[in-house]
Amino acid sequence: MTSPRTIAILGSTGSIGRSALEVIAGFPDRFRAVYLSANRNIDLLRDQINRFRPKGVVVSDPERAAALRSSVGHGVEIMCGAEGLLEAAGRDDVDVVLSSLVGFAGLKPTLRAVEAGKVVALANKETLVVGGELIMKSVRAGRARLLPVDSEHSAIFQCLQGEDPRTIERLVLTASGGPFLKVGKEKFPGITVAEALNHPTWRMGNKITIDSATLMNKGLEVIEAFWLFGVPPEKIQVVIHPQSIVHSMVEFVDGSMKAQLGIPDMKLPILYALAYPERPATASRRIDFETLRELTFYPPDTEKFECLPLAFRALQMGGTAPAVLNAANEVAVQMFLDGELSFSAIPFVIRDALNAHTPMHAFTLADLERIDGDTRERTRRVQATLLT
Ligand SMILES: NC(=O)c1ccc[n+]([C@@H]2O[C@H](COP(=O)([O-])OP(=O)(O)OC[C@H]3O[C@@H](n4cnc5c(N)ncnc54)[C@H](OP(=O)(O)O)[C@@H]3O)[C@@H](O)[C@H]2O)c1
Structure with a gap:
């Protein structure tokens, strides 16, 4: 043994x-x-x-x-x-x-x-x-x-087993849509912390739960997929899938698609990563098609959820821009959780940070630490001006 x-x-x-x-x-x-x-x-x-x-x-x-x-x-x-x-x-x-x-x-x-x-x-x-x-x-x-370990990337990784990465046509990341999928944008300024922490399908830490409510989580996952699978941004698509059963999909050059499905339980992708390349048996809950009935998919509303296009923009800017996106987002989310920033102001302060940044394209770890620190400081200052 x-x-x-x-x-x-x-x-x-x-x-x-x-x-x-x-x-x-x-x-x-x-x-x-x-x-x-x-x-x-x-x-x-x-x-x-x-x-x-x-x-x-x-x-x-x-x-x-x-x-x-x-x-x-x-x-x-x-x-x-x-x-x-x-x-x-x-x-x-x-x-x-x-x-x-x-x-x-x-x-x-x-x-x-x-x-x-x-x-x-x-x-x-x-x-x-x-x-x-x-x-x-x-x-x-x-x-x-x-x-x-992220369920979407684990799904793509599983779909790619035995495939030639050069045959990838498109990665499709699914998103539950979070708690505000059906809430009008005019209600966003009044959203409370408790409402934003009430995710419909996943129980997670506070930061990722707020990121899921703004759809920034999906934006961060697009950037994560770019690095993990070496696929350009224009070949990474996000679709809303409220049931969170299809964890993500890969389309290949012949037009065929592979998807990975499962009940939403992070223990499954965690086990897959820890045991890889083996797949141990578990007694986890199975999909029941009698109760499931339907799987639905539709495009995200990027005018309502502004954080998602901001993440694509940071990825297109390249270099240190995603580090700025991340630092501004971390500060904005913490301020929202602390009652110091409204839900609707989160994309505002992130956009402001990106607008102010000229990306470096050759950088070290020390550069990233400096840019992270500077962005955090700047974001707190911008937020303070919003309150005055
Ligand atoms: N939760 C999910 O279902 C899920 C799914 C996919 C991906 N992820 C990703 O996985 C990561 C963890 O998410 P999570 O939901 O597990 O977060 P979490 O519940 O907030 O847990 C974060 C962990 O990091 C520790 N920690 C926080 N700040 C730290 C710091 N400055 N220095 C050292 N340790 C620190 C916390 O310690 P204490 O608790 O002791 O303070 C805790 O152990 C995130 O990047 C998230 O995006 C999470």
């Missing part, structure tokens, strides 16, 4: 991290969680330590790390901060790094995992949006393997 795959989960206290631990618990002979990480949720991390007995954990802030150290005792290494994440991502005793941090914070540890030649199961789409060029260059130069 082969030994279990060792897995470092960066962001084990998040929605993807928790689902991944459920997957791992279901396959103790196949997988072992060796490193875990948390930002603020130390109580949950302590429970995860007691249940999964990892070799080590990473905690963002030194005070929380000290508190955890005194309560879990010896036997578990406690690392701290951004350095700790880099350490866990590159350790020799890790086979697979699950990159499930949210936002820009995922970029450096994911890059480290790629440079260390790991299998990287990638949930953190912002990493490819911001640093796709650096990540893919490093993947091509080394031994690392990038496996998508």
Whole structure:
């Protein structure tokens, strides 16, 4: 019998991290969680330590790390901060790094995992949006393997098994449409945080749930697909599919299409990435055509959901423009969640940031960090002027 795959989960206290631990618990002979990480949720991390007995954990802030150290005792290494994440991502005793941090914070540890030649199961789409060029260059130069966890990209990856990538005619990313699919744009200024967090088909972390409500999530996924599959923007299409059963599709040059279907449950694409190229049996809920009845598809309303065309625009601008899109979006979403920005102002501040940016086309990680910081500062300033 082969030994279990060792897995470092960066962001084990998040929605993807928790689902991944459920997957791992279901396959103790196949997988072992060796490193875990948390930002603020130390109580949950302590429970995860007691249940999964990892070799080590990473905690963002030194005070929380000290508190955890005194309560879990010896036997578990406690690392701290951004350095700790880099350490866990590159350790020799890790086979697979699950990159499930949210936002820009995922970029450096994911890059480290790629440079260390790991299998990287990638949930953190912002990493490819911001640093796709650096990540893919490093993947091509080394031994690392990038496996998508996002359900749409996992679907496309599954559709492409056994296919020649040169025969791709079009990628079709499906989108549920979020909670405001049928809400008129004139209602957008009054949308509350609770309404925006009420996603119809998926239970996820707050940031991606707001991104789904604005359709920025689909825009970020278009950029993610561009990097993962090497398909130009004009060959990537978004369609609204409210049932979230068809996870995405590929059209080939002969006119035929392949789609991947399944019930909306992130444990399925997580398992696919962790076990690849095997496909272990599960007792997950199956599609029931008696109750399903219909699958519907229609084009997105890009006048109503302005974030989607903004993402296409950033991709067309190229270079550092998607990093600006991402930073402005992260700030705008957090401000909306904190009650400091209206839902309808989110695309406004992102457009303003893109308008002000002249993309660099040759850049380093340090350039990306500087541009990310500058954009965050500028976005907060613009938001302040909106309030005065
Ligand atoms: N959720 C989904 O169904 C889903 C589906 C597809 C793709 N994704 C992508 O997967 C990623 C994670 O999403 P999620 O929904 O799981 O997010 P989430 O629930 O908010 O979890 C984020 C994780 O990252 C940690 N974290 C947050 N900020 C951090 C920082 N600055 N430094 C270090 N750690 C930090 C959090 O720690 P604490 O909780 O301890 O604060 C948590 O463990 C996102 O990029 C998202 O777009 C998610």
